[in-house]
Amino acid sequence: MSFFDSIGKVLKLGAGQLFIGVGYTLLIALISTVIGLLIGLIIGIIRTIPKSKKAFVRVLMKILDIILNIYIEVFRGTPMMVQAMVIYWGYAFASNGQTLPLIPSAIFIVSINTGAYMAEIVRGGIISIDKGQFEGASSIGMSHFQTMVHVIIPQALRNILPSISNEFIINIKDTSVLNVIGVSELFYQATVLSKMTYEIFATYAIISVLYFIMTFSISRLLRLFEKLLEGKNTYTIMGSGTDPNAEIKVVKETHRG
Amino acid sequence: MAETIFEIKKLVKNFGANEVLKGIDLTVTKGEVVSIIGASGSGKSTFLRCLNLLEQPTDGEILYRGNSILDAKFDVRSYRTKVGMVFQQFNLFNNMSVLKNCMIAQQTVLKRSKEEATENALKYLDKVGMSAYVNAKPKQLSGGQKQRVAIARSLAMDCEVILFDEPTSALDPEMVGEVLLVMKDLAESGLTMLVVTHEMQFAKDVSSRVIFMDGGVVAEDDVPEVIFNSPTNPRTKEFLFRVLNKDI
Numbered sequence: 001m002s003f004f005d006s007i008g009k010v011l012k013l014g015a016g017q018l019f020i021g022v023g024y025t026l027l028i029a030l031i032s033t034v035i036g037l038l039i040g041l042i043i044g045i046i047r048t049i050p051k052s053k054k055a056f057v058r059v060l061m062k063i064l065d066i067i068l069n070i071y072i073e074v075f076r077g078t079p080m081m082v083q084a085m086v087i088y089w090g091y092a093f094a095s096n097g098q099t100l101p102l103i104p105s106a107i108f109i110v111s112i113n114t115g116a117y118m119a120e121i122v123r124g125g126i127i128s129i130d131k132g133q134f135e136g137a138s139s140i141g142m143s144h145f146q147t148m149v150h151v152i153i154p155q156a157l158r159n160i161l162p163s164i165s166n167e168f169i170i171n172i173k174d175t176s177v178l179n180v181i182g183v184s185e186l187f188y189q190a191t192v193l194s195k196m197t198y199e200i201f202a203t204y205a206i207i208s209v210l211y212f213i214m215t216f217s218i219s220r221l222l223r224l225f226e227k228l229l230e231g232k233n234t235y236t237i238m239g240s241g242t243d244p245n246a247e248i249k250v251v252k253e254t255h256r257g
Numbered sequence: 258m259a260e261t262i263f264e265i266k267k268l269v270k271n272f273g274a275n276e277v278l279k280g281i282d283l284t285v286t287k288g289e290v291v292s293i294i295g296a297s298g299s300g301k302s303t304f305l306r307c308l309n310l311l312e313q314p315t316d317g318e319i320l321y322r323g324n325s326i327l328d329a330k331f332d333v334r335s336y337r338t339k340v341g342m343v344f345q346q347f348n349l350f351n352n353m354s355v356l357k358n359c360m361i362a363q364q365t366v367l368k369r370s371k372e373e374a375t376e377n378a379l380k381y382l383d384k385v386g387m388s389a390y391v392n393a394k395p396k397q398l399s400g401g402q403k404q405r406v407a408i409a410r411s412l413a414m415d416c417e418v419i420l421f422d423e424p425t426s427a428l429d430p431e432m433v434g435e436v437l438l439v440m441k442d443l444a445e446s447g448l449t450m451l452v453v454t455h456e457m458q459f460a461k462d463v464s465s466r467v468i469f470m471d472g473g474v475v476a477e478d479d480v481p482e483v484i485f486n487s488p489t490n491p492r493t494k495e496f497l498f499r500v501l502n503k504d505i
Contacts, residue, residue, distance in 0.1 A: 136348030139344075141334040141338040143334060151352065238391060
C-alpha cells in the first residue's frame with residue numbers, strides 16, 4: 001500500500017474525529033491564552049502598585065508578592081504534562097475519585113500555565129513604558145489602577161503583542177500533552193485513530209500538517225492585527241484662519257515605540 | 258493679604274546618602290509666579306517634584322492651604338488635581354489623542370461626564386492655541402505643541418497651581434517662544450505658578466518673585482528686579498554672570 005492510500009484510509013475513517021480534535025485544540029488554546037493574558041495583566045497591575053505608606057498594607061503586599069512569585073516559578077518550572085496529571089488526579093484524590101469534566105479542566109490547566117508566562121511578559125511590557133507616562137498620570141491625580149487601565153496597559157499590550165502571539169501558538173501545540181488526562185484534542189484523536197487503523201505514520205503526518213495550518217494561519221492573523229493597531233498616520237486639523245469648518249488632513253510619519 | 262497656598266518648612270530630601278534638599282523654607286501666596294533658578298544639581302527639580310509628591314520628602318513639612326500634604330490621611334489624588342505639573346519631557350499619554358489626553362483624568366478622577374469633559378478640554382486647548390489639533394496623537398506634534406497640550410491637560414482639571422519643571426528645556430529654540438507666551442498669559446490670568454527654568458528673560462519679565470537655589474537651599478529670594486540687578490548673595494551674582502555672560 002502506498003503512502004497516499006494510507007492517508008486516504010485514515011481520512012476516510014477518521015476525518016470527523018480529526019475535525020473534532022482540531023476544534024477542541026483551537027478552543028482550549030484560544031480560551032486559555034485569553035484567560036492566561038488576563039491573569040498576566042492582573043498580576044502585572046498588582047506587582048507594580050507603588051509602596052504604601054501604611055506598614056500593614058506593605059506587609060500584605062509583600063506576602064501577596066511572594067505568593068505570586070511562587071505561582072510563577074512553579075508553573076514555569078514544571079512541565080505542563082505533569083501539571084495536568086497532578087491537578088486532574090489530585091482533585092480526584094481529594095474528592096474520593098470524583099473527576100472534573102475534561103474540557104474545563106483542560107482550559108483551567110492551560111490557563112494557569114499560560115498565566116505564569118504571561119505575568120512575566122506583561123511585566124516586561126510595563127517596564128518598557130517610559131516612566132514619564134506614569135508620572136504624567138500621577139501628576140493629575142489618576143490612581144494606579146486608572147493609570148494602568150487607561151495609559152500603561154494599552155501601550156504595553158501593543159509592545160507585547162508578538163509575545164502574546166507566540167504564547168498562543170505554543171498553546172496550540174502544547175494542548176497535545178493534555179492527551180495524558182484524556183482530553184479529546186487533536187493528538188488524542190490521532191492516537192485513537194492510529195490504533196484503529198494501524199496507520200501510525202500516516203495519522204501523525206496528517207495531524208502535523210493540521211497543527212501547522214493552525215499555527216501558521218494564526219501567526220498571519222495576529223500579524224495583521226498588529227498592523228491594524230499601529231493606526232493611522234494622518235490627522236485632521238479642524239478649522240483655518242478664514243474658514244472655521246475647514247479640515248486639513250496632515251500626513252505625518254509616525255514611528256512605533 | 259493674599260491667601261497662602263504653600264507653606265514649606267525645613268524640607269529635606271535625601272536620595273540614599275545624597276542630601277539633595279537641605280532644608281527649604283518657602284511661602285507662596287495665591288497668584289504668585291515664582292521662578293526657581295539655579296545651577297544643575299542645586300535641587301530645583303527635586304523640590305518641585307516633592308511639591309507634587311512624585312518624590313516623598315525625607316523630612317520637613319509642606320502645608321497646602323494649611324493642611325499637611327505629608328499626612329498619611331491626606332487625599333493626595335484630589336490634591337494633585339488642584340496642583341498640576343508640567344514636565345520637561347511633556348509626558349503626554351502616547352496612546353491617546355490630544356483631546357483624550359485632556360479628558361481622561363477629568364472623567365476618571367473628577368468623574369465628569371463626557372460632554373462636560375470635552376467642553377472643558379476644548380476650552381483650555383483653545384486657550385493654548387491647540388484646539389485645531391484635537392485629533393492628533395502626541396507623536397504627530399512638535400515639542401512646543403506637545404508642551405502646550407500638557408499645559409492644557411493640567412488646566413482642564415481646573416487646577417489652581419501649576420508646577421513647571423523646566424518646561425522649555427527639551428524644546429528646539431524656535432519653539433520656546435510659543436510655550437513661554439502661553440505661560441505669560443497664564444501668569445497674567447492670576448494662576449499661581451512655580452517655574453523651574455533656565456529662561457532668565459522669562460524669570461525677569463514674567464515672574465513676581467525669583468528664587469535662587471544653591472546646594473539644596475534657597476540662597477536668595479526676592480523680586481526679579483533685585484535678583485537680576487543687585488543680588489545680595491555672591492553665589493547668585495556668580496551664577497547670573499555665568500548664564501547671562503555679563504556682570505551685574
